[in-house]
Amino acid sequence: MPSAENYLKPEVIQSIGRLDLRARFIIEGLLSGLHASPFQGFSVEFSEHRRYEPGDDPKDIDWQVFARTDRIYIKRYQAETNITGYLLMDLSRSMGYTYRQNLTKFDYAICLAAALSYLMIHQQDPVGLMTFDDQLRASLPARSRRSQLGDILSVLQRCQPTGLTQIAENLRRAGSIIRHRSLMILMSDLLADPDEILDALRSLRFRGHDVILFHILDEAEVTFPFSGSVDLLEPESQEHQVLDASGIRTEYLQALEELRGKYRTACMAMGADYVPLDTSMPFDKALMEYLAQRQARF
Numbered sequence: 001m002p003s004a005e006n007y008l009k010p011e012v013i014q015s016i017g018r019l020d021l022r023a024r025f026i027i028e029g030l031l032s033g034l035h036a037s038p039f040q041g042f043s044v045e046f047s048e049h050r051r052y053e054p055g056d057d058p059k060d061i062d063w064q065v066f067a068r069t070d071r072i073y074i075k076r077y078q079a080e081t082n083i084t085g086y087l088l089m090d091l092s093r094s095m096g097y098t099y100r101q102n103l104t105k106f107d108y109a110i111c112l113a114a115a116l117s118y119l120m121i122h123q124q125d126p127v128g129l130m131t132f133d134d135q136l137r138a139s140l141p142a143r144s145r146r147s148q149l150g151d152i153l154s155v156l157q158r159c160q161p162t163g164l165t166q167i168a169e170n171l172r173r174a175g176s177i178i179r180h181r182s183l184m185i186l187m188s189d190l191l192a193d194p195d196e197i198l199d200a201l202r203s204l205r206f207r208g209h210d211v212i213l214f215h216i217l218d219e220a221e222v223t224f225p226f227s228g229s230v231d232l233l234e235p236e237s238q239e240h241q242v243l244d245a246s247g248i249r250t251e252y253l254q255a256l257e258e259l260r261g262k263y264r265t266a267c268m269a270m271g272a273d274y275v276p277l278d279t280s281m282p283f284d285k286a287l288m289e290y291l292a293q294r295q296a297r298f
Contacts, residue, residue, distance in 0.1 A: 090188035092165030099220030133163025
C-alpha cells in the first residue's frame, strides 16, 4: 500500500494514465496526511458545524452534538459553508517546458486542477473552469453537481500548451464575466509582465473576488542546474540565446528570488495568496493552501 507521501509525489502521479484516477490518488494522499496536520478536522465532506459564539441564534444549536461532546456547536447553512471557485488555466506555450522530459509545468497544473476540482465537487462547492492563452479558450460556469467533475476533466484532457499568452488581459476578461464573489485560482508560470499581472489581480480583488496564485515553474527554472555553454530558447517568440551558464547562474537565481518576492509582497498587500511551486514539489503544498484559504473565508 503506497504511503501518503507517495500518493502526492508528482513522479508517482505522472505514472497514472487517467486524469480522474490521478485526481483521486492525490486527494487520498492528502486526506491520509491530514491526520497529523493542523487541518485535522478536514475531510472530503467538510463539517457543517462551527463553535457557538455570543450573538448566534440559540435555535441553530445542534443539541445532539452537545449531548455527545458536551460542547455547543451550531449548524451551518449552505450559504455559509459553500464557496464558488474558478480554475484559471494558462495554456501558453511556455507551460509545456520540462527539463527532465518527464513532467511539464502544464502536466503539473493539470493534475493540480483535477485534484482541486475533485475536492471541491465532493465538498459540494460549485467549481468552474476557464482556460486561456492570448484569449479565453474554454469557459465552464461553476456548478456543484457530480457531472461537473467529468465536464472539467474532459476539457482539461483536451488542453494543450501551444499558444502565446496574455495573462493580465484574460484575468480582466474573467473578472468581467464572473460577477458574483468567487475564489479565483490562477495556475501559471507567470512569464509575462509582472506589473500588468499584479494590476489585473488587484482588479479581481477590487471586484470582491478572493485569489490564490499558484506560480508553477519547472524544477530546472528554480535550481538552474546547467553548466557550460547553454542555448536558451524563449518559448513564445522562439528566439535563441547562447550564454555561459556559470557566468549567469548567480544573477539568474537572484532575479528569480526578486520576482517571487515581488509577487509575494504585492499579493500580501492586496489580500491574495501567493504559492510558489515547482514540478518537483508534492501536490499537498498547493492543496493545503486551498484548504487554508477556504477555512479563512469562514
